[in-house]
Amino acid sequence: MEWLRRFMYGRYGGDNLSKALLVLSFILLMITNLLPRALIGLELIAYIPTLVCVYRIFSRNIYKRQQENYKYLRIRNSAIVWFRRKMNITKDLKTHKYFTCPNCRQKLRVPRKQGKISVTCPKCKNSFKGKS
Template sequence: MEWFKKIMYGRYGGDSLSGALIVLSFILLIISNVLPKALWFVVIVAYIPTVICVFRIFSRNIYKRQMENYKFLKIKNTMRNSLRRKLNKLKDLKTHKYFTCTNCKQSLRVPRGQGKISITCPKCKNTFKGKS
């Protein structure tokens, strides 16, 4: 184990982006096994994320690898939060109705069954009518 520590000294190592690249590679390999053998280039494409992952793990440019991981995590969290918001909207669909402010495009949640009401946006104070 000591030899591995010597090899990895000063190198970046694994992170979230490296793990995602390995998962992507496995998914592409599974797809390549399902597809007909005529699509041999899919197998070659499946190994590209693995090569990139190994390069990132053994890289000595730590700052650059950290910035790549930071950008990946930023995109991943944005997509996760967007999906979470959409799932929450689906859960609340029976009890609440969603409106979009005509002025600032803010999403507003109003309880259902109130009839025709006047809705005031808390962000821009714009008032508009809607049926809940």
């Protein structure tokens, strides 16, 4: 394994983005497998993320690869936050109702089973009626 260590010296190696690219390739392969035979050329597209992944692993431009990985992690984290927020709202729907202020589009959360209520937006003080 000494030759591998020497070969990899000064090269970037694997990271989260490379892993994600492999997963993406795998998913694309699964999808293209379901396509009709006539579209078989599309399979090649599925290998593009793998090629990018291999290129990144052996790249000597470590700084640039790190920047790409940071960018990817930022996007991934905001996607996770967005998804969690959506999940929380879904869980919350049994006990709370969400209104959107007709004036400023602010999202408002109100406990359920209170009948007809008057909601006042904390942001713009606009008042509107709703059914909880």
